[in-house]
Each structure stands twice: as structure tokens, then as C-alpha cells.
Amino acid sequence: MVDVSQHELVPEHTVLDDAALEGVLEEYGIKRTDLPKIKASDPALPETAEEGDVIQITRESRTTDTATVYRLVIE
Numbered sequence: 001m002v003d004v005s006q007h008e009l010v011p012e013h014t015v016l017d018d019a020a021l022e023g024v025l026e027e028y029g030i031k032r033t034d035l036p037k038i039k040a041s042d043p044a045l046p047e048t049a050e051e052g053d054v055i056q057i058t059r060e061s062r063t064t065d066t067a068t069v070y071r072l073v074i075e
Helices: 018-028
Strands: 012-015 037-039 054-060 066-074
Touching: 018 054
Parallel strands: 037 066
Antiparallel strands: 012 054, 054 066
């Protein structure tokens, strides 16, 4: 079976630790549940991702070098 998460077109997905997550939530003045969602079954997620984790997705951007977005893992 092909590991989709290793494909060159899939952006980097990283599970945030609690300290980094607190910084992000404070910076944007939001709660964890305010973040956009991503299903736990998404094949691009790291194997260590669990429901309730927050994923940082870093992708290339035409207007800036990189764009960073955050997603809450749901069932």
C-alpha cells in the first residue's frame, strides 16, 4: 500500500505539543475547538496523531514562502 503522507505534493503535517499549542491559541485569541477540523482518518496525518490533537500544516505559498495553518483532529 502507498503511504500518502510521504508523497511530494502532501504538505508537512506536525502534531503540536502543549506549549506550542498554547502559544498559537493565545496569539490568535481562540479556543482549541475554534480551529478548523481534520478527520482522524485523513491519510496525510502523522501516525502519532490522535483525536483532540492539533496539527500544524506547513505548505508552500506563491505569495509568501510558506503558509502555516492549524487543524483540530476529530473522529
